Amino acid sequence: MRPVPIVLSVLAALAALSAAFLLYSRVGAPEVTYGALGYEVQSDRQVRVDFEVVKDPARTALCTVSARSADGGQAGVALVRVGPAPERRVVQSHELLTTARAVTGEVTDCTPEGP
Numbered sequence: 001m002r003p004v005p006i007v008l009s010v011l012a013a014l015a016a017l018s019a020a021f022l023l024y025s026r027v028g029a030p031e032v033t034y035g036a037l038g039y040e041v042q043s044d045r046q047v048r049v050d051f052e053v054v055k056d057p058a059r060t061a062l063c064t065v066s067a068r069s070a071d072g073g074q075a076g077v078a079l080v081r082v083g084p085a086p087e088r089r090v091v092q093s094h095e096l097l098t099t100a101r102a103v104t105g106e107v108t109d110c111t112p113e114g115p
Contacts, residue, residue: 032061032110037091039067039105045098047075049105053082053090055112060084063110065094067102075100081113 037050047067055061061082069075076098082090096105 031055031059031112034061034063034107034110036106039102041102041105042095044101047096047098047102047105048093049096049107050091050093051107053092053110054088055082055090055110057086057088058084060113061110062113063092064108065096066106066108067096067098068104068106069098069100070103073100075102082110 032053032055034051034053037052039050040048042048049065049067051063051065053061053063063080063082064077065080066077067075076096078094078096080092080094082092096102
């Protein structure tokens with residue numbers, strides 16, 4: 001095999017990989033990632049939920065924090081703003097009021113706020 005077709009094949013493969021990476025970084029990479037770090041039941045009517053959010057430091061995220069009761073029903077829900085911060089990773093705590101004693105506390109969603 002001659003060197004020119006091999007070089008062209010390698011260049012085409014590199015161009016395809018570069019295009020795929022660029023497309024993923026602009027479209028496929030999530031703008032906000034999140035996760036619960038833990039929870040602590042404070043009383044029959046309150047639970048503290050600790051969670052982390054990873055986002056653009058200049059942006060604000062809107063996160064849904066919720067709690068469930070022993071029967072599996074939703075005992076409380078709140079929207080929590082996680083504002084601009086010096087770093088990408090933000091650790092946040094939220095005291096969530098509940099209608100019944102909570103047995104879990106969780107973050108079910110976080111999305112970027114605004115344009």
